Amino acid sequence: MTVSVGILGATGAVGQRFIQLLDGHPTFEIDALTASESSAGKPYREAAKWRANTPIPRDVAEIEVGKTHPDAVGDDIDLLFSSLPSGVASEVEPKFLEAGYVVSSNSSNDRMAEDVPLTIPEINPDHLDLIEVQRDNRGWDGALIKNPNCSTITMVPTLAALDEGFGIERADVTTLQAVSGAGYSGVTSMEIIDNAIPHIGGEENKMETESRKLLGEFDGAELSMHDAEVNASCNRIPTLDGHLESVFVDLADDPSPAAAREALESFPGIDLPSAPDQLIHVFGDDQPDRPQPRLDRNRDNGMAISAGGVSETPSGLKYNCLAHNTLRGAAGASLLNGELLVEEGWI
Amino acid sequence: MTVSVGILGATGAVGQRFIQLLDGHPTFEIDALTASESSAGKPYREAAKWRANTPIPRDVAEIEVGKTHPDAVGDDIDLLFSSLPSGVASEVEPKFLEAGYVVSSNSSNDRMAEDVPLTIPEINPDHLDLIEVQRDNRGWDGALIKNPNCSTITMVPTLAALDEGFGIERADVTTLQAVSGAGYSGVTSMEIIDNAIPHIGGEENKMETESRKLLGEFDGAELSMHDAEVNASCNRIPTLDGHLESVFVDLADDPSPAAAREALESFPGIDLPSAPDQLIHVFGDDQPDRPQPRLDRNRDNGMAISAGGVSETPSGLKYNCLAHNTLRGAAGASLLNGELLVEEGWI
Amino acid sequence: MTVSVGILGATGAVGQRFIQLLDGHPTFEIDALTASESSAGKPYREAAKWRANTPIPRDVAEIEVGKTHPDAVGDDIDLLFSSLPSGVASEVEPKFLEAGYVVSSNSSNDRMAEDVPLTIPEINPDHLDLIEVQRDNRGWDGALIKNPNCSTITMVPTLAALDEGFGIERADVTTLQAVSGAGYSGVTSMEIIDNAIPHIGGEENKMETESRKLLGEFDGAELSMHDAEVNASCNRIPTLDGHLESVFVDLADDPSPAAAREALESFPGIDLPSAPDQLIHVFGDDQPDRPQPRLDRNRDNGMAISAGGVSETPSGLKYNCLAHNTLRGAAGASLLNGELLVEEGWI
Amino acid sequence: MTVSVGILGATGAVGQRFIQLLDGHPTFEIDALTASESSAGKPYREAAKWRANTPIPRDVAEIEVGKTHPDAVGDDIDLLFSSLPSGVASEVEPKFLEAGYVVSSNSSNDRMAEDVPLTIPEINPDHLDLIEVQRDNRGWDGALIKNPNCSTITMVPTLAALDEGFGIERADVTTLQAVSGAGYSGVTSMEIIDNAIPHIGGEENKMETESRKLLGEFDGAELSMHDAEVNASCNRIPTLDGHLESVFVDLADDPSPAAAREALESFPGIDLPSAPDQLIHVFGDDQPDRPQPRLDRNRDNGMAISAGGVSETPSGLKYNCLAHNTLRGAAGASLLNGELLVEEGWI
Incomplete structure (x- = not known):
């Protein structure tokens, strides 16, 4: 089974960590990358100022970066990781959720919302069921899950x-x-x-x-x-x-x-x-x-x-x-939540 | 009024701080410096590996370093500062106290002894009167005062x-x-x-x-x-x-x-x-x-x-x-205790 | 004798160093400070994000910051120090020179111009006479002197x-x-x-x-x-x-x-x-x-x-x-050039 | 083919790097470790203050550390790596050479000796033949090769x-x-x-x-x-x-x-x-x-x-x-020289 994933805010520091962590992942495959308008349309290797000390994975380097908007992301994406600045995320994430996407987000907005699961898989996996409450409250088909700071x-x-x-x-x-x-x-x-x-x-x-x-x-x-x-x-x-x-x-x-x-x-x-x-x-x-x-x-x-x-x-x-802090504490945290969503059948 | 002071362990890091702090002091004048046997007999400028970014005060540079023993320190010294390693201090300080010296010590030995004042002048100057208890207990004429860590x-x-x-x-x-x-x-x-x-x-x-x-x-x-x-x-x-x-x-x-x-x-x-x-x-x-x-x-x-x-x-x-930590927290702490001893009439 | 000085770009890192160095200067007195438009009209203490570990000199703190334009600087200013970004300086410095000001600048523009003295007072004070050539070439009454990187x-x-x-x-x-x-x-x-x-x-x-x-x-x-x-x-x-x-x-x-x-x-x-x-x-x-x-x-x-x-x-x-690098190498270098200009009678 | 190797000075910083680098090596197998007298007789895990952020390889941890003397090293050792302080090495290495050992040494003594090859395998592998000159001069059966600083x-x-x-x-x-x-x-x-x-x-x-x-x-x-x-x-x-x-x-x-x-x-x-x-x-x-x-x-x-x-x-x-500097520049340099000795038939 292959899960098709996208990264919102893929050129930033945490976005780059997502790409490193997903390289060689057993089931997740990167199929979409988004960034700000100035990067849209460029291949990732041009859009990102890559700072890791390992090279950009070859297939990722050539992915064309899209705008951070549902229209720019294919329908076949199963899961989105988000590492947008919280100001941007609070505007953009709802659009993806209304469009039906499942979003595992590291951004700090909405972490304390009553109907948003804030999850560490080993600690409180049962909180995932808050997604049902969330869908009822918000009227969307998507699912938003956050990891803590x-x-x-x-x-x-x-x-x-x-x-x-x-x-x-x-x-x-x-x-x-x-x-x-x-x-x-x-x-x-x-x-x-x-x-x-x-x-x-x-x-x-x-x-x-x-x-x-x-x-x-x-x-x-x-x-x-x-x-x-x-x-x-x-x-x-x-x-x-x-x-x-x-x-x-x-x-x-x-x-x-x-x-x-x-x-x-x-x-x-x-x-x-x-x-x-x-x-x-x-x-x-x-x-x-x-x-x-x-x-x-x-x-x-x-x-x-x-x-x-x-x-x-x-x-x-x-x-x-x-x-x-940037592995277990940020990109790795969202990734683990994404794996939990798959394991628990939400994807 | 001039108070004649000596420094026990004058070549170490805190010893050097004492010398810096005493340079230009209104009443304290350095008249004795001690160190380990290998340094004894040398002028201070040779005995110390001076690490401060200000030069050794000129008159201090030429003082002949003595052994850390009462015999090597003149009777006319009013006050001794000590920054010896605690292992050494616990052996040597009592000898000076028995010889009647007043010692303001930064070394960690005996800080918690019931009859040794542990003092920050602004906080508990009244604890100085423990010196009477100390003299009764120990049978010496000297006085030992400690500053905390x-x-x-x-x-x-x-x-x-x-x-x-x-x-x-x-x-x-x-x-x-x-x-x-x-x-x-x-x-x-x-x-x-x-x-x-x-x-x-x-x-x-x-x-x-x-x-x-x-x-x-x-x-x-x-x-x-x-x-x-x-x-x-x-x-x-x-x-x-x-x-x-x-x-x-x-x-x-x-x-x-x-x-x-x-x-x-x-x-x-x-x-x-x-x-x-x-x-x-x-x-x-x-x-x-x-x-x-x-x-x-x-x-x-x-x-x-x-x-x-x-x-x-x-x-x-x-x-x-x-x-x-090395000014208010070490050399400056002992110096302040020394000033308090003068102010309160113990010297 | 008092020399009335102004600082162009007074809120930046080098600008702050100028203010520190001029505090207590025997002959120079700060009478004008300029910065970008967003700072203009504010007292200096509000305009600058002060980062030195000494406080803003009291009288400087209350000076109203002006725009970096000759109109905003009084005619009675004898000498201007400039630490503007070179892109800004290359546009703005000529306006001050045309208005007749003497400018000692740390900005990197025009350092290699044939008619601009690039000076370290101890090394090549005679280069100052290039100012005559400069005035002939440029047709201005002001004088521009630069210090090196x-x-x-x-x-x-x-x-x-x-x-x-x-x-x-x-x-x-x-x-x-x-x-x-x-x-x-x-x-x-x-x-x-x-x-x-x-x-x-x-x-x-x-x-x-x-x-x-x-x-x-x-x-x-x-x-x-x-x-x-x-x-x-x-x-x-x-x-x-x-x-x-x-x-x-x-x-x-x-x-x-x-x-x-x-x-x-x-x-x-x-x-x-x-x-x-x-x-x-x-x-x-x-x-x-x-x-x-x-x-x-x-x-x-x-x-x-x-x-x-x-x-x-x-x-x-x-x-x-x-x-x-920020004292002898930047603000102090311009200051020294300013002192040389006074000494040599250009001010 | 397995080459049996020993490490002289195995508890030091470079010695620990040797052990890390040799873990999983295709042909080299650690069979002897030496250190100073105070460590002799202890298992390596006790003798060394291990500082790497990977654990001691399990089989190495239990090797009994010997004295740094030919008597304490088995005859079946094919190759010795040395990372002794140069003062010690200049006394001890000759004893191993006289006993017939091949020594690839990182210690700085004898690097400039006329009959000792100082080698980087990619640069001057032909210098290895100096070993013949060395054996003639010194009258030993062993071979000493050095890597540079x-x-x-x-x-x-x-x-x-x-x-x-x-x-x-x-x-x-x-x-x-x-x-x-x-x-x-x-x-x-x-x-x-x-x-x-x-x-x-x-x-x-x-x-x-x-x-x-x-x-x-x-x-x-x-x-x-x-x-x-x-x-x-x-x-x-x-x-x-x-x-x-x-x-x-x-x-x-x-x-x-x-x-x-x-x-x-x-x-x-x-x-x-x-x-x-x-x-x-x-x-x-x-x-x-x-x-x-x-x-x-x-x-x-x-x-x-x-x-x-x-x-x-x-x-x-x-x-x-x-x-x-501690991989290509020290332990890795000696290791590479050891591999060259094998490749060129000296072992």
């Missing part, structure tokens, strides 16, 4: 694993985020060399709300947010890729660090082509200086979560977690 | 300011620490370029315990630790100088961010030669991306604390703080 | 010093340039962290031609280029400020390294308010790892040139040189 | 390609070298963040002499150095891996840049398991900002040379070149 994705698997066994009541998280999270030109070298920036616009709110939606319960009709308190402080540091996060959690039960490590390590993965066998890898007390962004971000093709430094506090636990 | 110093002034008005119940702090905190050769470039390290040996424990001692109460006989819960997660990032810290605090009262900013800004400074007029500078909502290490570490000759990003959480507040 | 300024003082005694025949120079040379947003962090870029658009040609003009002879009527061969290879590295350059020179005479060091060290400075007493500082064989950008860029307020590693090759000499 | 290896393939067609008369080279070239702890973060260092001890002399030996002619009895003038200036920059070098060459003939690019691109590779098909990849005028260390160092598993920026100068050409 990169900083959220890094932490939520660890919260989910601890919540299951011990009940998360509160999480105070501080992030050390890589510059690639801001896009290719988002952070200038004058800003970040020999420095750190204690602010990423909108990021803290995303972590605080998206986490509770991801961990929330869907009863078939309505989604209720998890009632844990989540407080985030987000920082940019001079690292290229990989978000490192320090988490303090209050738990209903008080597990030993060993029990917490076991809960993290044994949290089940999912059987999808791009998913790692084991979702969370935990470094023990013998490696207290791990995970580190440069050493651990590429584990399992950048799709695994790493954790470490698990230890007790008077109120619960503290630990670190890490993921590759 | 650099990461502790960065945060505690902000906790003290909030505690006074609103009552600190808990603090979860995550640090983003500069490489200079580990000494000149402490962090290799292979470890830290394009990376971050979620572990600094012993640092979290120091922050968790020293903070509570600094904020504790001394009744003239005994020091009781503050009963707040303090949880720390310490990280090294690729920044040269300046520790940035994210703090989540639970408070007995619930101040507005504006009230909290006011409490921080108006926290009184102290009238000592090296102290800033205003201890804590707070960036408001119009500058959410401050403080930053490179832009703010040198405020008031590196002796001021900066804060920003003050905002509400369900349990209290979150904010960032920053200080220069 | 930052990478050129770093090297040319060393070439001039060696040329005088030993005759430069060829120089092969490779630069390691700081990111600030490209402006605040010129180099993204994704481009330069853990990397280097062997290309800076137009830079090699600037070094190759500007150097020969600076070292050329002016006979009162015509300027002839120095006939040395100059070959440049320009690279960007992950350093904030300070260009480091490796130079191989072929010389007519073959001086010993000691003689070459002596020629560099003794090259005369100039008596201007912002000029260093000694132009070139040379590190000897005992400090083979100097000059280094971070340690040496701020020497003499960033206005001195440093050199080191002087040694023999079969064809001549090799050595390194370094200067602060 | 990492900075030399990056440049010499480009010089060889140009020399063949156009005759190299002089090369002025400036390097921008990565920190990994100094070993894991060789460059501290305090030295190199926001900085560059214009000195690497002994490096310039290595480039100047090794290059001329590599390009020299061996007439079966004696090796004569190439008579080109080679001048090197070596700099360390804040980059993890990959040396970038700017080269100015004077040539007997004056090729166009296009002809020079063609000569570089078409320079023949060699048919060895770890050799790239094409030795030198050249970026054209459409990519003037390449090669870059981070983007190009891993080409062909880090074994290819990249070049770019080829353009004319009055005296010849200038261009940049780049290679991975």
Whole structure:
């Protein structure tokens, strides 16, 4: 079985990551690429300022880029990935949905909408059924699924694993985020060399709300947010890729660090082509200086979560977690959601 | 009035900072420098591998370095600064104390001893009277005073300011620490370029315990630790100088961010030669991306604390703080304690 | 005597440096600031996104920014500094010259024009008399003087010093340039962290031609280029400020390294308010790892040139040189030219 | 056919690279590992502080590390790789040679000895016959072959390609070298963040002499150095891996840049398991900002040379070149020499 996919916003940084990740994919085949009007009509190799250190896959290089509009995308496309700037996405994505397309989107608009599934396949695959609610509400035949923000994705698997066994009541998280999270030109070298920036616009709110939606319960009709308190402080540091996060959690039960490590390590993965066998890898007390962004971000093709430094506090636990922000945290997240849509029969 | 001072461990990184800071000091005059045996007998300019980007003060360059032993230091020295490795300091400092010297030490040994004042002059100058207890206990004529760890110093002034008005119940702090905190050769470039390290040996424990001692109460006989819960997660990032810290605090009262900013800004400074007029500078909502290490570490000759990003959480507040780790956080901290000893009449 | 000065393009990175450098200047007083139309009419503190780590000088903060047009600048301005983008400068500077203003410009347009003095005050102050030729040619009352590119300024003082005694025949120079040379947003962090870029658009040609003009002879009527061969290879590295350059020179005479060091060290400075007493500082064989950008860029307020590693090759000499690229290499260069114009009576 | 190999100094940075490179090698099998006395007797996984981001190959992890002495290495070892510090190597390597071993060494001692082949397989495989001279001179049955320094290896393939067609008369080279070239702890973060260092001890002399030996002619009895003038200036920059070098060459003939690019691109590779098909990849005028260390160092598993920026100068050409310093420039260089020894029948 071959799934015909298209990429909306294919020339941007995340768009390029989609193309890298889809190269050699067992079932997905790129058949459409869209970008802004100035790129439309050009072959992809001309339209994109390609920045990866692997060449553009040969067949993709020659695809003619279309406008980001349903008219420019063939009817035979089964699935669209979107990595448009959120301002553009909030205008354009609805047009594709009204035209009946299934869209797996990394853009931040509508993530918190009540009828839009915000999904990490290993965490809340059942939220996908929100699509029925969405279709009822919106009156379209398409389906919109979102993945969370990169900083959220890094932490939520660890919260989910601890919540299951011990009940998360509160999480105070501080992030050390890589510059690639801001896009290719988002952070200038004058800003970040020999420095750190204690602010990423909108990021803290995303972590605080998206986490509770991801961990929330869907009863078939309505989604209720998890009632844990989540407080985030987000920082940019001079690292290229990989978000490192320090988490303090209050738990209903008080597990030993060993029990917490076991809960993290044994949290089940999912059987999808791009998913790692084991979702969370935990470094023990013998490696207290791990995970580190440069050493651990590429584990399992950048799709695994790493954790470490698990230890007790008077109120619960503290630990670190890490993921590759543009792989597991962005393009890989949408791709995995696309694979889940296929697996669950929505495509 | 001139105070004759000596520096124990004068060739190391913090020792060099002492010499820089004492250059042009209104009352302190360097009259003795000590180092390891291999340096003893050499003029300072030969003994030290000088790494600052200002030259060695001319008169200091010619001082003959002595061994780190009371016999090698003149009787006329009023005050000793110590920045020895803690292993060495725990053996050597007692010898100086038994010989009757007053020692203001940055070394980490004995900071948590019940009869050793751990002091930041603006925060707990009254703890100095522990010296009486210390003399009783130890039977020496000298006096030992310690300053806290650099990461502790960065945060505690902000906790003290909030505690006074609103009552600190808990603090979860995550640090983003500069490489200079580990000494000149402490962090290799292979470890830290394009990376971050979620572990600094012993640092979290120091922050968790020293903070509570600094904020504790001394009744003239005994020091009781503050009963707040303090949880720390310490990280090294690729920044040269300046520790940035994210703090989540639970408070007995619930101040507005504006009230909290006011409490921080108006926290009184102290009238000592090296102290800033205003201890804590707070960036408001119009500058959410401050403080930053490179832009703010040198405020008031590196002796001021900066804060920003003050905002509400369900349990209290979150904010960032920053200080220069080798100035306010190390050599400058001991120097300020030395000035306090003079001011309070201990010298 | 007070000289009334204005800054064209006052909100940009170099414009901000002008304002920093002019703060406290003994004779120059800022009386006019211009910027693009969108900034016109606003006080400077609102118009500029101020990025220095010192605050805007109080009186400058309130100056109303005007349009970059002669009509918006008072007649009483004696001297204008220009740091406009070269595309804008090539259109706008002539209007000011026709209106009779004296302009000391850092912009790269017209640097190689036959009747425009390209000047480093210590190197070729006599070229200033090209202004007479310029006025004849152009029919204006104003005067335009240019300073060279930052990478050129770093090297040319060393070439001039060696040329005088030993005759430069060829120089092969490779630069390691700081990111600030490209402006605040010129180099993204994704481009330069853990990397280097062997290309800076137009830079090699600037070094190759500007150097020969600076070292050329002016006979009162015509300027002839120095006939040395100059070959440049320009690279960007992950350093904030300070260009480091490796130079191989072929010389007519073959001086010993000691003689070459002596020629560099003794090259005369100039008596201007912002000029260093000694132009070139040379590190000897005992400090083979100097000059280094971070340690040496701020020497003499960033206005001195440093050199080191002087040694023999079969064809001549090799050595390194370094200067602060936005101080001595840009704003400070124009300022110094302005001071020269006053000293020489052109203002 | 299986070749049984051992690694002298297997726990160091280059030793670890050998182990990584040999994992999955078609013919070489690791059967012996040596290290200092303190490691002897331990399994490799305990003896080495493993720093790569891939795990220790399983079978290697359990090998018992021996002392670096012939007695501790089995007679059945066909080939030894050496990456010992040169001080140690100069004492120890002769013992292995006298015991009859064939040693492919990355250590810098004896590289310039008249009877020791200094070899890059694609450049001067015929120099291998110096082994006969060596055996005559030294009276041993073993064979010692050296590879050049990492900075030399990056440049010499480009010089060889140009020399063949156009005759190299002089090369002025400036390097921008990565920190990994100094070993894991060789460059501290305090030295190199926001900085560059214009000195690497002994490096310039290595480039100047090794290059001329590599390009020299061996007439079966004696090796004569190439008579080109080679001048090197070596700099360390804040980059993890990959040396970038700017080269100015004077040539007997004056090729166009296009002809020079063609000569570089078409320079023949060699048919060895770890050799790239094409030795030198050249970026054209459409990519003037390449090669870059981070983007190009891993080409062909880090074994290819990249070049770019080829353009004319009055005296010849200038261009940049780049290679991975610990792969093609160190462990990979020795490995390739080992493969050549097998291919040529010396093993």
